[in-house]
Amino acid sequence: MSDSDSDRTDRLNGNGRFPPWIRKRLPSAELMEPVRLTLKELKLATVCQSAQCPNIGECFCRGTATFMILGDVCTRSCRFCAVKKGAPAALQEDEPFRVAEAVRRMGLKHVVVTSVTRDDLPDGGAGQFRRTIEALRKVGGVIVEVLTPDFGGNRANILTVALAKPDVFNHNIETVRRLYGQVRPEADYERSLGVIALVKREVPDVKTKSGLMLGLGETREETISALEDLRRAGCDIVTLGQYLRPSAAHAPIARFLLPEEFDELGAEARRLGFSAAASGPFVRSSYHAEHVFQEAGS
Numbered sequence: 001m002s003d004s005d006s007d008r009t010d011r012l013n014g015n016g017r018f019p020p021w022i023r024k025r026l027p028s029a030e031l032m033e034p035v036r037l038t039l040k041e042l043k044l045a046t047v048c049q050s051a052q053c054p055n056i057g058e059c060f061c062r063g064t065a066t067f068m069i070l071g072d073v074c075t076r077s078c079r080f081c082a083v084k085k086g087a088p089a090a091l092q093e094d095e096p097f098r099v100a101e102a103v104r105r106m107g108l109k110h111v112v113v114t115s116v117t118r119d120d121l122p123d124g125g126a127g128q129f130r131r132t133i134e135a136l137r138k139v140g141g142v143i144v145e146v147l148t149p150d151f152g153g154n155r156a157n158i159l160t161v162a163l164a165k166p167d168v169f170n171h172n173i174e175t176v177r178r179l180y181g182q183v184r185p186e187a188d189y190e191r192s193l194g195v196i197a198l199v200k201r202e203v204p205d206v207k208t209k210s211g212l213m214l215g216l217g218e219t220r221e222e223t224i225s226a227l228e229d230l231r232r233a234g235c236d237i238v239t240l241g242q243y244l245r246p247s248a249a250h251a252p253i254a255r256f257l258l259p260e261e262f263d264e265l266g267a268e269a270r271r272l273g274f275s276a277a278a279s280g281p282f283v284r285s286s287y288h289a290e291h292v293f294q295e296a297g298s
């Protein structure tokens with residue numbers, strides 16, 4: 001980054017305003033309505049809504065969404081995440097079928113299913129992931145991507161999901177090793193890498209994917225080191241996006257990366273051997289997931 005770029009970002013961060021490349025127009029509510037209606041009718045949660053994703057207008061207008069199973073209350077307190085925390089409700093046995101019905105109605109060909117973390121359940125919710133994958137397989141012709149919690153590193157629970165054979169198994173490491181204590185106090189960097197490594201070792205034909213939010217205070221060297229760790233763990237696909245603070249109670253934004261920095265990091269990821277890398281200010285794990293999957297050589 002040049003000095004002038006550095007001055008520019010520092011100035012932008014100093015006055016608390018979003019830089020011009022972090023602005024998105026919300027499309028008309030009318031265009032988002034069909035997806036909203038389907039979700040409401042089927043009583044389904046999405047991470048798009050729960051995590052206040054900045055891409056919600058674009059994705060809902062494209063007729064897509066990322067389903068969030070196991071309820072909408074998380075048992076962990078990550079400092080970057082807007083999803084509600086607290087005591088979750090009981091599991092809903094028909095949830096997998098409602099997800100499959102939504103996919104049918106929306107005509108999705110690539111579906112991403114994620115969840116809150118459920119440390120309260122003996123299997124961490126792995127069984128519900130498996131049942132959801134099975135229900136989606138019955139829809140037919142659908143690429144299934146899961147974005148899972150770490151299941152506390154429990155081998156059996158991780159493999160319950162992986163052996164159900166989703167096309168893509170994603171587990172985000174979210175940030176660099178040094179920032180785990182500040183940003184993901186109940187998670188563990190090595191444990192998250194271990195999830196990816198276990199899936200790749202035991203079910204090698206499932207594509208592995210992970211991602212990081214940038215701008216939390218990490219250095220470029222730390223980001224590269226995390227990418228190298230992911231490659232060593234057998235991660236095939238990576239996503240890199242700008243962290244945006246959901247509220248004043250969440251971890252502050254340390255810096256807005258410039259779009260060209262994202263481009264450079266994406267190129268570096270490909271050089272390190274990732275078969276696909278999506279990198280940009282608005283990139284999220286599930287953003288244009290179908291294109292990223294195609295890039296990875298499905």
Ligand code: SF4
Pocket residue numbers: 047048049053054055056057059060064065066284285286287288
């Ligand atoms: S990027 Fe993913 S989480 Fe965000 S709105 Fe789109 S589908 Fe939902």
